[in-house]
Amino acid sequence: MAGVVHRFLLLLLFVAAAAMPASTNAAASSQTEALLAWKASLTDATALSAWTRAAPVCGWRGVACDAAGRVARLRLPSLGLRGGLDELDFAALPALTELDLNGNNFTGAIPASISRLVSLASLDLGNNGFVGSIPSQIGDLSGLVELRLYNNNFVGNIPHQLSWLPKITQFDLGNNWLTNPDYRKFSPMPTVKFLSLFANSLNGSFPEFVLKSGNITYLDLSRNNFFSGSIPDLLPEKLPNLRHLNLSSNAFSGRIPASLGRLTKLQDLRIDDNNLTGGIPKFLGSMGQLRVLALGDNPLGGPIPPVLGQLQMLEELQIVAAELVSTLPLQLADLKNLSVLNLAYNKLSGNLPLAFARMQAMRDFRISSNNLTGDIPRDLFTSWPELELFSVHNNMFTGKIPPELGKARKLYMLLMDDNRLSGSIPPALGSMTSLMYLDLSANNLTGGIPSALGHLSHLQFLNLSHNSISGPIMGNLGSNFKLQGVGSSGNSSNCSSGSAFCRLLSLENLDLSNNKLTGKLPDCWWNLQNLLFMDLSHNDFSGEISALGTSYNCSLHSVYLAGNGFTGVFPSALEGCKTLVSLDFGNNKFFGNIPPWIGKGFPSMRILILKSNNFTGEIPSELSQLSQLQLLDMSNNGLTGSIPRSFSNLTSMKNKKLISPQELFQWLSSDERIDTIWKGQEQIFEIKLPALNFFQLLTGIDLSSNSLSQCIPDELTNLQGLQFLNLSRNHLSCSIPGNIGSLKNLESLDLSSNELSGAIPPSLAGISTLSILNLSNNNLSGKIPFGNQLQTLTDPSIYNKNPRLCGFPLNISCTNSSLASEERYCRTCEDQYLSYFVMSGVVSGLCLWFGMFFSIETLRYAIICFVDAIQCKVTQKVSYINQFLSRGNTA
Numbered sequence: 001m002a003g004v005v006h007r008f009l010l011l012l013l014f015v016a017a018a019a020m021p022a023s024t025n026a027a028a029s030s031q032t033e034a035l036l037a038w039k040a041s042l043t044d045a046t047a048l049s050a051w052t053r054a055a056p057v058c059g060w061r062g063v064a065c066d067a068a069g070r071v072a073r074l075r076l077p078s079l080g081l082r083g084g085l086d087e088l089d090f091a092a093l094p095a096l097t098e099l100d101l102n103g104n105n106f107t108g109a110i111p112a113s114i115s116r117l118v119s120l121a122s123l124d125l126g127n128n129g130f131v132g133s134i135p136s137q138i139g140d141l142s143g144l145v146e147l148r149l150y151n152n153n154f155v156g157n158i159p160h161q162l163s164w165l166p167k168i169t170q171f172d173l174g175n176n177w178l179t180n181p182d183y184r185k186f187s188p189m190p191t192v193k194f195l196s197l198f199a200n201s202l203n204g205s206f207p208e209f210v211l212k213s214g215n216i217t218y219l220d221l222s223r224n225n226f227f228s229g230s231i232p233d234l235l236p237e238k239l240p241n242l243r244h245l246n247l248s249s250n251a252f253s254g255r256i257p258a259s260l261g262r263l264t265k266l267q268d269l270r271i272d273d274n275n276l277t278g279g280i281p282k283f284l285g286s287m288g289q290l291r292v293l294a295l296g297d298n299p300l301g302g303p304i305p306p307v308l309g310q311l312q313m314l315e316e317l318q319i320v321a322a323e324l325v326s327t328l329p330l331q332l333a334d335l336k337n338l339s340v341l342n343l344a345y346n347k348l349s350g351n352l353p354l355a356f357a358r359m360q361a362m363r364d365f366r367i368s369s370n371n372l373t374g375d376i377p378r379d380l381f382t383s384w385p386e387l388e389l390f391s392v393h394n395n396m397f398t399g400k401i402p403p404e405l406g407k408a409r410k411l412y413m414l415l416m417d418d419n420r421l422s423g424s425i426p427p428a429l430g431s432m433t434s435l436m437y438l439d440l441s442a443n444n445l446t447g448g449i450p451s452a453l454g455h456l457s458h459l460q461f462l463n464l465s466h467n468s469i470s471g472p473i474m475g476n477l478g479s480n481f482k483l484q485g486v487g488s489s490g491n492s493s494n495c496s497s498g499s500a501f502c503r504l505l506s507l508e509n510l511d512l513s514n515n516k517l518t519g520k521l522p523d524c525w526w527n528l529q530n531l532l533f534m535d536l537s538h539n540d541f542s543g544e545i546s547a548l549g550t551s552y553n554c555s556l557h558s559v560y561l562a563g564n565g566f567t568g569v570f571p572s573a574l575e576g577c578k579t580l581v582s583l584d585f586g587n588n589k590f591f592g593n594i595p596p597w598i599g600k601g602f603p604s605m606r607i608l609i610l611k612s613n614n615f616t617g618e619i620p621s622e623l624s625q626l627s628q629l630q631l632l633d634m635s636n637n638g639l640t641g642s643i644p645r646s647f648s649n650l651t652s653m654k655n656k657k658l659i660s661p662q663e664l665f666q667w668l669s670s671d672e673r674i675d676t677i678w679k680g681q682e683q684i685f686e687i688k689l690p691a692l693n694f695f696q697l698l699t700g701i702d703l704s705s706n707s708l709s710q711c712i713p714d715e716l717t718n719l720q721g722l723q724f725l726n727l728s729r730n731h732l733s734c735s736i737p738g739n740i741g742s743l744k745n746l747e748s749l750d751l752s753s754n755e756l757s758g759a760i761p762p763s764l765a766g767i768s769t770l771s772i773l774n775l776s777n778n779n780l781s782g783k784i785p786f787g788n789q790l791q792t793l794t795d796p797s798i799y800n801k802n803p804r805l806c807g808f809p810l811n812i813s814c815t816n817s818s819l820a821s822e823e824r825y826c827r828t829c830e831d832q833y834l835s836y837f838v839m840s841g842v843v844s845g846l847c848l849w850f851g852m853f854f855s856i857e858t859l860r861y862a863i864i865c866f867v868d869a870i871q872c873k874v875t876q877k878v879s880y881i882n883q884f885l886s887r888g889n890t891a
């Protein structure tokens with residue numbers, strides 16, 4: 001209140017002073033004081049350090065004065081200023097015509113007193129952190145021509161007073177949290193040319209006042225989810241001057257109105273991501289001014305009309321995920337200016353026409369996830385000099401990978417995975433000097449990995465998995481490598497083996513899994529200092545993983561070597577990999593003790609899989625220091641001794657743990673690029689994946705098929721987050737811990753084929769989540785506990801070969817001491833599926849299981865789908881979930 005009175009007095013003084021002759025000095029000092037007071041109120045005004053009384057105000061940074069020496073313009077964009085506007089005495093700046101604070105760090109609300117800037121013509125507060133509602137008093141600034149408040153955190157309704165601004169031409173309130181104004185109070189805004197309300201929380205039908213603002217040339221109502229209803233037929237009559245129309249990411253439905261064809265000046269039409277139906281109308285082909293046409297993410301259906309080939313000015317055509325059933329019309333080849341074409345995620349079939357080579361401006365080409373067949377025409381790569389991104393994954397292309405790709409020197413992303421390409425990888429790919437992403441996975445490729453790929457010094461992501469690629473990766477040393485010697489750091493001298501891979505120093509994500517690769521890993525392998533994710537599983541690699549000197553940086557998060565012929569003791573080379581999160585050595589020939597240093601060495605480890613090797617000795621109690629560990633599988637080895645009591649200290653197994661998708665992705669690989677894409681699409685991601693709220697990490701221990709002995713430690717029952725526990729096929733004795741029932745999240749418990757004795761603890765019946773139980777082949781005795789969950793486990797074989805058990809579901813009544821001796825095969829002995837299921841996800845309220853490998857696939861699909869379109873990701877994800885579900889059911 002005091003402040004208001006104070007300012008009011010100042011205003012009176014000023015008015016009084018202005019009425020007198022020789023007023024300019026007083027005015028000058030008042031504006032100087034006002035600006036200095038404001039500067040003093042800012043928490044960061046470093047950029048304004050030269051604003052002092054020593055210099056005349058008109059010479060200050062960002063300040064411009066009129067002939068009378070009054071401050072007329074304040075232009076302070078992007079200066080890192082922090083603070084608010086509360087302390088700026090607007091009344092002291094009556095001649096100010098322009099206030100530009102764009103791109104600073106201003107917070108707080110806009111004071112209503114801003115209306116004292118009686119001369120203001122241009123107000124730009126965009127790209128700051130302003131909050132609160134927009135003061136209706138801005139509507140009093142009758143000289144305002146430009147109003148830019150975009151990219152802030154304004155809330156509340158748009159004040160209808162703003163529609164009264166008589167001279168306004170630029171009106172940009174985009175990307176705030178504004179809600180529905182009462183449009184009935186809005187007057188038409190005939191002077192507005194640029195109107196943007198994108199990314200707010202507006203809804204309802206197309207706003208009436210917009211239709212009455214007939215001079216609009218640029219209209220952006222995108223990303224409001226949800227303007228709804230139909231796109232008005234009257235648009236061309238009401239807004240004849242439209243050049244840019246963006247209605248993307250709303251809920252407009254119905255057909256694309258035929259009247260739009262009368263918008264003869266339209267250059268840019270974006271109506272993607274709505275609920276539009278009825279196919280792609282042919283009239284679009286006669287809108288000769290169009291540069292950008294985005295129709296995707298609508299259930300349009302129907303074919304791609306060949307008339308679109310007439311759009312001579314067209315630079316960008318996006319019809320992703322629109323249920324198109326069509327071939328690729330040859331006529332599109334006439335689009336000589338087209339640089340971006342995205343037709344991914346439709347039902348397109350037929351060939352990729354050779355004629356497309358005529359689209360010489362092509363920079364970004366995406367037709368992934370369709371049903372296209374035939375060869376990928378090699379001429380594309382010699383005819384498209386600007387090509388940067390080429391994505392054809394998930395089609396049915398056959399033939400060889402064209403060596404002409406080597407001519408695509410600007411190509412940074414090449415995604416050809418999930419096709420039926422055959423033949424070998426052409427060495428010419430090594431000439432794609434800009435390449436950062438290469439995915440050739442899930443094809444039918446044979447032959448070796450050409451050493452020329454070692455030239456790809458920018459390569460960050462390499463996926464050749466799921467092919468039939470063979471040979472040693474050490475091979476093809478090639479003298480050209482030794483000679484080339486450019487672009488790699490001093491480390492390359494370590495790479496005396498000269499393996500091509502050791503030159504890929506930018507590599508972050510490497511997947512060679514599911515091929516037929518052989519031989520040892522090169523010594524220099526662990527020098528790939530940027531490598532975060534490495535999957536070499538399911539190949540025929542062999543040999544020891546060599547120990548290295550101590551001084552190397554290892555940034556690996558994930559190492560998958562499962563299903564090879566690696567041998568030797570637990571590799572000390574990993575000792576430097578402090579950031580390791582998942583390690584899978586399963587199904588190899590490693591032997592020797594499990595080294596105790598693992599416990600301290602991998603503080604972030606969540607997954608440790610050593611199953612089906614030849615590890616011997618005792619389980620080191622130090623493993624309990626892995627405080628993040630969620631999944632431990634050491635089954636099928638030669639481990640002896642007892643289960644360490646210290647396992648009760650495995651902190652992450654004590655509680656059920658949920659993680660957000662963000663965390664999940666970071667965990668799977670914090671690959672910077674992925675992260676960047678992720679952030680860039682954050683908004684869209686949030687919109688598109690509302691159902692996928694969180695993930696639950698699967699928690700479990702599998703020590704089955706070893707030679708462990710002694711009692712099951714009571715302490716294990718402290719691990720209340722455990723969802724599965726498999727201790728079967730050991731020599732465990734004593735009785736089952738009495739409070740086993742405190743493992744209240746347990747879904748699967750297998751203690752079969754041990755030497756357990758005594759009664760089954762009644763608490764077991766209280767585990768309501770238990771759906772798999774196997775206690776067969778022990779010496780348990782007495783009555784099987786009755787009730788609750790156990791009542792649903794009716795298969796008697798789970799109690800087989802315990803000669804002295806009785807009661808339901810066995811056919812032995814407890815008064816009868818005769819022994820059950822029916823032979824049955826243990827059905828779950830061989831199941832390994834649990835170790836593949838590392839996550840569960842919640843999708844649309846259904847609890848679904850899906851696997852670790854799925855999640856890694858997700859990452860891959862995440863990349864691809866962020867590139868092509870976000871929505872597909874859900875599709876991919878769901879289809880993978882289904883796949884894993886069916887696997888789970890048959891396991």
Ligand SMILES: *[C@@H]1O[C@H](CO)[C@@H](O)[C@H](O)[C@H]1NC(C)=O
Nearest residue numbers: 080102103104105127128129
């Ligand atoms: C505001 O400051 C933060 C750091 O505190 C910075 O990350 C952000 O980019 C700044 N915003 C603008 C618009 O400069």
Ligand SMILES: *[C@@H]1O[C@H](CO)[C@@H](O)[C@H](O)[C@H]1NC(C)=O
Nearest residue numbers: 179180201202203204205226
């Ligand atoms: C618009 O959103 C508000 C809440 O934000 C809601 O109450 C209203 O029903 C919505 N109107 C329409 C037409 O969807």
Ligand SMILES: *[C@@H]1O[C@H](CO)[C@@H](O)[C@H](O)[C@H]1NC(C)=O
Nearest residue numbers: 189190191212213214215238
């Ligand atoms: C466009 O603006 C001019 C001048 O500002 C005005 O006279 C005219 O009425 C406006 N046109 C429409 C359709 O509102």
Ligand SMILES: *[C@@H]1O[C@H](CO)[C@@H](O)[C@H](O)[C@H]1NC(C)=O
Nearest residue numbers: 198220222244245246268270
């Ligand atoms: C809407 O389209 C215009 C071009 O018509 C574009 O400049 C603008 O960035 C788009 N808006 C959003 C939020 O992407």
Ligand SMILES: *[C@@H]1O[C@H](CO)[C@@H](O)[C@H](O)[C@H]1NC(C)=O
Nearest residue numbers: 251252253254274275276277
């Ligand atoms: C899309 O429109 C159809 C009718 O055309 C309607 O049934 C459906 O609910 C709409 N979907 C959304 C997400 O608005």
Ligand SMILES: *[C@@H]1O[C@H](CO)[C@@H](O)[C@H](O)[C@H]1NC(C)=O
Nearest residue numbers: 347349350370371372373396
């Ligand atoms: C793809 O095309 C083949 C024949 O060309 C057909 O058998 C198959 O069903 C199609 N797949 C899809 C998903 O449309």
Ligand SMILES: *[C@@H]1O[C@H](CO)[C@@H](O)[C@H](O)[C@H]1NC(C)=O
Nearest residue numbers: 419420421422423443444445
């Ligand atoms: C891969 O190629 C082999 C022979 O070269 C063929 O038998 C097999 O069917 C092909 N697989 C696919 C998925 O096309």
Ligand SMILES: *[C@@H]1O[C@H](CO)[C@@H](O)[C@H](O)[C@H]1NC(C)=O
Nearest residue numbers: 589591592613614615616638
């Ligand atoms: C495991 O090691 C033992 C002795 O250490 C050896 O006899 C046995 O053959 C090995 N098994 C495998 C599968 O390598």
Ligand SMILES: *[C@@H]1O[C@H](CO)[C@@H](O)[C@H](O)[C@H]1NC(C)=O
Nearest residue numbers: 621624645646647648649715
């Ligand atoms: C668990 O850890 C604590 C502190 O680190 C230690 O004192 C305790 O002995 C450990 N428990 C077991 C069973 O090893």
